[in-house]
Amino acid sequence: MANVLITGATGLVGTRLAEILLEKGHRVAHVGRSKRAGPVPSFLWNVEHGVMEIEALRGIDAIVHLAGAGVADERWTTKRKKVILESRTKSSALLCKTLKNIPNSVKAVVSASAIGYYGFGLSDQLFTEESRPGTDYLANVVVQWEKEVDKIAELGIRVAKIRIGIVLSDKGGALKEMARPIRWGVGAPLGTGNQLLSWIHIDDLCRMFIKAVEDRQITGVYNGVGIKAITNQQMTKAIATVLNRPLLFPNIPAFILRLIVGEMADIVVNGSNVSSQKFQQAGFNFQFTDEVEALNDLFKR
Numbered sequence: 289m290a291n292v293l294i295t296g297a298t299g300l301v302g303t304r305l306a307e308i309l310l311e312k313g314h315r316v317a318h319v320g321r322s323k324r325a326g327p328v329p330s331f332l333w334n335v336e337h338g339v340m341e342i343e344a345l346r347g348i349d350a351i352v353h354l355a356g357a358g359v360a361d362e363r364w365t366t367k368r369k370k371v372i373l374e375s376r377t378k379s380s381a382l383l384c385k386t387l388k389n390i391p392n393s394v395k396a397v398v399s400a401s402a403i404g405y406y407g408f409g410l411s412d413q414l415f416t417e418e419s420r421p422g423t424d425y426l427a428n429v430v431v432q433w434e435k436e437v438d439k440i441a442e443l444g445i446r447v448a449k450i451r452i453g454i455v456l457s458d459k460g461g462a463l464k465e466m467a468r469p470i471r472w473g474v475g476a477p478l479g480t481g482n483q484l485l486s487w488i489h490i491d492d493l494c495r496m497f498i499k500a501v502e503d504r505q506i507t508g509v510y511n512g513v514g515i516k517a518i519t520n521q522q523m524t525k526a527i528a529t530v531l532n533r534p535l536l537f538p539n540i541p542a543f544i545l546r547l548i549v550g551e552m553a554d555i556v557v558n559g560s561n562v563s564s565q566k567f568q569q570a571g572f573n574f575q576f577t578d579e580v581e582a583l584n585d586l587f588k589r
């Protein structure tokens with residue numbers, strides 16, 4: 289049993305991760321921008337001012353670092369881009385500073401990262417952990433985020449980074465956005481529909497984080513994606529099938545999406561094919577390898 293402190297625990301991944309950790313008999317604490325009522329100990333930090341309640345570290349064996357402003361929550365203005373970057377770099381730096389200055393028993397930090405690291409790829413290009421980073425805005429964010437996280441390893445603490453793909457959850461994120469128009473009968477593939485989505489069921493992702501907490505061999509960077517990417521069109525069709533809704537409309541062209549959401553449209557009209565082989569070779573077995581099975585499981589919850 290481990291005592292695990294989670295940053296950004298109120299988010300999509302953190303909420304489910306805490307549930308599964310508790311089910312497995314681990315103890316969980318939260319650190320975030322506001323205190324949470326409930327049985328789980330909750331602590332405050334202020335990332336902008338670089339301060340954190342030091343009691344948060346008491347008795348902690350491992351930290352799971354998920355905090356970061358939502359990438360798709362708002363239009364990418366210059367101000368928002370700064371928030372997206374600094375909520376990740378400054379929170380990682382704050383963890384590092386606190387771990388360095390306060391006596392603690394933390395043996396591992398497992399941080400979220402993102403497959404945005406690789407930029408966007410062509411369908412015949414498979415990204416592995418060895419692939420070079422992309423050059424677009426998000427890729428730059430992820431590179432700087434990982435660089436801050438890596439500084440924690442210099443303290444002698446085991447560090448693992450999980451480059452998360454498109455998380456499928458019934459509670460929010462990409463799937464909720466994709467399913468909404470389909471439920472209303474106005475769903476359609478986006479852009480060409482041929483862009484590849486490297487998806488993962490949220491429970492598989494949480495099990496990856498837990499393996500990275502528990503297994504001392506897990507160190508460095510791992511892709512947090514499922515076995516096989518599928519196209520936007522295949523995913524749209526699978527959601528419509530599972531929800532038993534028709535798909536009547538032609539693809540929504542990329543330029544229309546850019547008019548609506550601006551530069552952020554890049555995340556949905558482009559894709560990337562990302563390999564999960566490294567984590568599998570480390571002994572991880574996926575519960576969900578088929579998108580229809582994953583969607584059925586999520587939508588019946």
Ligand SMILES: NC(=O)c1ccc[n+]([C@@H]2O[C@H](COP(=O)([O-])OP(=O)(O)OC[C@H]3O[C@@H](n4cnc5c(N)ncnc54)[C@H](OP(=O)(O)O)[C@@H]3O)[C@@H](O)[C@H]2O)c1
Nearest residue numbers: 296298299300301320321354355356357375400402452455
């Ligand atoms: N979901 C995905 O498909 C996906 C894909 C790739 C990467 N990721 C990465 O994985 C991590 C977890 O994902 P998620 O979907 O759970 O994210 P989420 O639902 O957006 O939650 C992130 C949490 O970060 C904290 N946060 C938000 N804005 C912040 C700010 N300005 N400064 C400091 N903390 C802030 C919040 O926790 P408090 O309110 O408790 O502080 C929030 O609940 C994120 O870093 C995300 O970029 C997710």
